[in-house]
Amino acid sequence: MTQLLEAFQIALNMIISGDPVVFSIAFRTLMISLTATLVSAFIFIPVACLIHFNQFRGKKFLVSIIQTLFSVPTVLVGMLVFLFISRAGPLGNLGMLFTPGAIVLGEVLLIAPIITGLTISALSGMGREIPDTALSLGAGQLQMVLKVLSESRYMVLTAVLMGFGRAVSEIGVAIIVGGNISGYTRTLTTAIALGVGQGEIAASIALGIILLSLAMIVSLTVSTLQHSVKR
Amino acid sequence: MILELENISQAKNGHQILSDVNLSVSRGAFFVLMGPTGCGKTSLLRIAGLLDKPSSGRVMCFDRLIPLRGKERLQARRRMVTLLQRPVLFRGSVFSNVEWGLRIRGIPLNEINTKVLRVLELVDLEGYGDRDSGTLSGGELQRVALARALVIEPSVLILDEPTTSLDPNLRFDLLRRLRDLHSKTGITFIMATHDFTDALSIGTTGAVMRNGRIEQTGTIDEIFYSPKTPFMASFVGMRNVFPAEFREDGAVAGGHLVRHTSDKRGHGFLAIPPEAIVVSRKTTVTSERNHFIGTIESVERTGSIFSISVSCGNLIMISSITRSALTELDLTEGQEVCISFKASAVHVF
Numbered sequence: 397m398t399q400l401l402e403a404f405q406i407a408l409n410m411i412i413s414g415d416p417v418v419f420s421i422a423f424r425t426l427m428i429s430l431t432a433t434l435v436s437a438f439i440f441i442p443v444a445c446l447i448h449f450n451q452f453r454g455k456k457f458l459v460s461i462i463q464t465l466f467s468v469p470t471v472l473v474g475m476l477v478f479l480f481i482s483r484a485g486p487l488g489n490l491g492m493l494f495t496p497g498a499i500v501l502g503e504v505l506l507i508a509p510i511i512t513g514l515t516i517s518a519l520s521g522m523g524r525e526i527p528d529t530a531l532s533l534g535a536g537q538l539q540m541v542l543k544v545l546s547e548s549r550y551m552v553l554t555a556v557l558m559g560f561g562r563a564v565s566e567i568g569v570a571i572i573v574g575g576n577i578s579g580y581t582r583t584l585t586t587a588i589a590l591g592v593g594q595g596e597i598a599a600s601i602a603l604g605i606i607l608l609s610l611a612m613i614v615s616l617t618v619s620t621l622q623h624s625v626k627r
Numbered sequence: 628m629i630l631e632l633e634n635i636s637q638a639k640n641g642h643q644i645l646s647d648v649n650l651s652v653s654r655g656a657f658f659v660l661m662g663p664t665g666c667g668k669t670s671l672l673r674i675a676g677l678l679d680k681p682s683s684g685r686v687m688c689f690d691r692l693i694p695l696r697g698k699e700r701l702q703a704r705r706r707m708v709t710l711l712q713r714p715v716l717f718r719g720s721v722f723s724n725v726e727w728g729l730r731i732r733g734i735p736l737n738e739i740n741t742k743v744l745r746v747l748e749l750v751d752l753e754g755y756g757d758r759d760s761g762t763l764s765g766g767e768l769q770r771v772a773l774a775r776a777l778v779i780e781p782s783v784l785i786l787d788e789p790t791t792s793l794d795p796n797l798r799f800d801l802l803r804r805l806r807d808l809h810s811k812t813g814i815t816f817i818m819a820t821h822d823f824t825d826a827l828s829i830g831t832t833g834a835v836m837r838n839g840r841i842e843q844t845g846t847i848d849e850i851f852y853s854p855k856t857p858f859m860a861s862f863v864g865m866r867n868v869f870p871a872e873f874r875e876d877g878a879v880a881g882g883h884l885v886r887h888t889s890d891k892r893g894h895g896f897l898a899i900p901p902e903a904i905v906v907s908r909k910t911t912v913t914s915e916r917n918h919f920i921g922t923i924e925s926v927e928r929t930g931s932i933f934s935i936s937v938s939c940g941n942l943i944m945i946s947s948i949t950r951s952a953l954t955e956l957d958l959t960e961g962q963e964v965c966i967s968f969k970a971s972a973v974h975v976f
Contacts, residue, residue, distance in 0.1 A: 525711060525713070525715040526715060526717070528678060528709075528711055529711060529714070529715055529717075531678055531704070532676060532678060532704075532708055532709035532710075532711070532785075533708060533727060533728040533731070533775065533776070533779065534701075534704060534705035534708070534728055534731060534732060534779060535731050536701055536731075539731050543717070543727075546718075547717060547718055
């Protein structure tokens with residue numbers, strides 16, 4: 397117990413003193429997760445709109461598949477991305493394996509179902525009234541979609557934050573396609589896994605505290621947004 | 628005609644909602660679409676407002692055939708506004724709600740400002756521009772929705788049961804407001820309602836729907852005073868509607884010969900307004916009246932007047948009388964009475 401408390405104290409000192417290794421890992425993790433979240437939102441919010449505002453055969457089935465993929469194992473996504481970008485894979489010539497770009501690609505795919513599915517839920521929550529009101533006031537199809545997105549913005553932002561939360565805390569993709577290369581592809585989760593394995597408990601706790609803080613910030617923001625929706 | 632619907636049918640999930648509907652609305656009319664709840668009024672209004680597409684049939688707006696998609700449809704839709712049954716406001720201020728229709732049309736900002744302030748004044752909401760839309764009462768919300776529609780200066784304003792969720796005072800206020808707007812603006816109004824008294828108070832022309840079909844269309848007077856079917860007679864509040872065989876000497880209904888002024892022959896229906904039926908204790912024979920002896924079955928109070936049901940053989944006639952007449956005649960259940968009515972009071976269809 398004493399050893400654990402000592403490690404916790406060292407971890408806090410590392411954070412307070414701004415330990416360059418700890419903070420470079422935290423900064424890299426943030427950059428990778430933010431990039432993945434923004435790219436995924438940029439692609440999959442429009443995809444969610446396309447699915448929601450169009451009627452086609454198998455729509456319900458597609459939505460339930462998307463919802464099932466919310467909890468797809470991160471190692472499975474990591475493995476699939478690995479197969480695609482490894483030298484023998486179809487995208488092997490891009491030379492992406494063991495780069496931050498590979499982690500971004502994997503995380504984009506990992507959080508795509510969350511952003512798509514929760515955005516569809518957010519749009520569905522608007523019912524028929526908002527799109528009908530927009531159309532009846534003379535909106536074109538795109539103006540109507542943008543209005544519905546704007547009206548459901550807090551819920552859509554929640555979807556994006558949930559995606560970010562999943563990206564920042566995942567390990568499967570980062571370790572399989574990132575390779576946990578020090579100073580290059582090492583993220584908070586892979587560094588913690590490695591640190592615990594090598595007995596560097598204090599550094600791992602410091603990284604863990606930062607990861608937990610990020611998760612808490614996301615969670616608090618989500619609940620604040622949800623509260624403002626219910627106003 | 629500003630709007631013409633030709634042979635409109637619509638089916639959803641295997642259910643036929645509208646069947647071969649033909650309807651036309653003239654420019655500047657206050658057209659009232661009536662019918663019981665669930666008869667297809669909303670579906671028809673959504674097609675008329677170009678929000679939905681019919682399964683078959685043609686929609687003509689502003690003397691042009693409207694295609695099912697494309698720019699021409701959007702342009703036509705931009706000349707009309709549909710106010711939904713339960714209007715919703717967007718997040719944000721009253722001003723941002725009212726200006727939205729103008730913004731998406733690319734109207735310059737200074738013009739938007741002037742138009743929004745003017746329309747807020749028109750619906751008695753001066754000074755409400757900065758109010759959060761989430762803090763409005765039901766009546767205020769309805770007026771903001773109306774302002775949001777009017778600011779666009781549409782040629783056609785479609786209202787789907789606007790008085791449904793309002794209490795009697797707000798309902799009366801909205802109807803008065805709509806009547807004023809119609810006379811001031813010259814906009815063609817198309818309003819759906821299940822309450823025919825709304826139609827009587829503001830409509831100029833209208834139609835009555837039943838089970839996805841148009842039952843009768845015409846001026847409000849034609850609809851209310853010359854119903855063409857038993858359903859119509861019942862819908863406009865006529866009672867004492869009986870099937871009859873029309874002969875040269877009169878109509879035979881329930882074994883009784885009823886004199887009337889129509890030259891109709893063959894099978895049909897006759898209706899006698901309850902207020903035209905006189906109840907008396909003695910038989911007073913005159914040449915112009917129909918007379919039947921019957922027994923009072925019930926005396927019921929309906930508002931400020933009383934409904935007396937009199938059984939005359941196979942017919943049960945309902946007469947409306949005032950409290951003072953009821954007291955004066957001392958009418959009670961089981962009593963034998965004479966009922967009489969003029970031949971001219973009998974409506975034949």
